Amino acid sequence: DIQMTQSPSTLSASVGDRVTITCRASQSISSWLAWYQQKPGKAPKLLIYKASGLESGVPSRFSGRGSGTEFTLTISSLQPDDFATYYCQQYNSYSRTFGQGTKVEIK
Amino acid sequence: VQLLESGGGLVQPGGSLRLSCAASGFTFSSYAMSWVRQAPGKGLEWVSSISASGGSTYHADSVKGRLTISRDNSQNTLYLQMNSLRAEDTAVYYCAKLPCSAGSCYSHFDYWGQGTLVTVSS
Numbered sequence: 001d002i003q004m005t006q007s008p009s010t011l012s013a014s015v016g017d018r019v020t021i022t023c024r025a026s027q028s029i030s031s032w033l034a035w036y037q038q039k040p041g042k043a044p045k046l047l048i049y050k051a052s053g054l055e056s057g058v059p060s061r062f063s064g065r066g067s068g069t070e071f072t073l074t075i076s077s078l079q080p081d082d083f084a085t086y087y088c089q090q091y092n093s094y095s096r097t098f099g100q101g102t103k104v105e106i107k
Numbered sequence: 108v109q110l111l112e113s114g115g116g117l118v119q120p121g122g123s124l125r126l127s128c129a130a131s132g133f134t135f136s137s138y139a140m141s142w143v144r145q146a147p148g149k150g151l152e153w154v155s156s157i158s159a160s161g162g163s164t165y166h167a168d169s170v171k172g173r174l175t176i177s178r179d180n181s182q183n184t185l186y187l188q189m190n191s192l193r194a195e196d197t198a199v200y201y202c203a204k205l206p207c208s209a210g211s212c213y214s215h216f217d218y219w220g221q222g223t224l225v226t227v228s229s
Contacts, residue, residue: 001168032213034215034216036151036216038151042221043201043219043220043221043222044151044201044216044219045219046215046216046217046218049214049215049217050215055217087150087151089151089215089216091213091214091215092213094156094165094210094211095153095165095167095168096141096153096156097153098150098151098152098153099150100150101150101151
């Protein structure tokens with residue numbers, strides 16, 4: 001199976017900060033990567049697909065980059081609604097795997 | 108799009124349970140579907156996927172032979188039959204839609220249900 005490793009595991013930031021989360025794949029996955037946001041007690045919500053495609057309705061402060069084995073999710077100006085846990089997910093194979101998550105906390 | 112899971116609950120180790128996911132707001136028979144689970148306080152784990160027709164299924168190694176995905180396109184419903192349950196199967200189970208028809212397609216999950224909790228304990 002393809003392993004996905006996110007860093008950092010926890011990130012403390014303030015409203016207005018620019019934050020970047022990194023996701024690394026154990027082998028090349030081309031651009032077959034998605035990012036999700038999850039709040040406590042809620043289902044994950046799709047933010048980014050195919051590494052850099054912004055899902056409809058998602059604010060433009062979210063952006064994704066990367067290909068191959070290294071990917072990033074950037075929030076250009078952190079808003080109060082953005083404090084949550086973020087997961088990357090590869091879909092290069094039918095055995096889709098997720099990163100372990102990055103919790104974005106209020107500093 | 109709405110996905111509504113049901114069927115979760117408390118079950119003893121070795122027991123069985125069947126989860127359902129009622130879909131509405133889209134042409135259910137045109138899209139692949141999946142189950143994804145999340146153990147308490149843990150991350151997300153893909154469990155299984157099924158093609159739009161139901162002819163192809165895929166399961167994670169951790170559940171192969173015990174959990175089985177299926178669908179009834181006439182009832183717009185996705186199922187997960189869970190047998191020989193173990194404590195490590197305790198999780199919230201989400202159904203999720205893929206924006207493609209093949210269960211093995213290169214695609215993300217575009218819609219998720221709210222989840223149903225399965226607890227395996229004596």
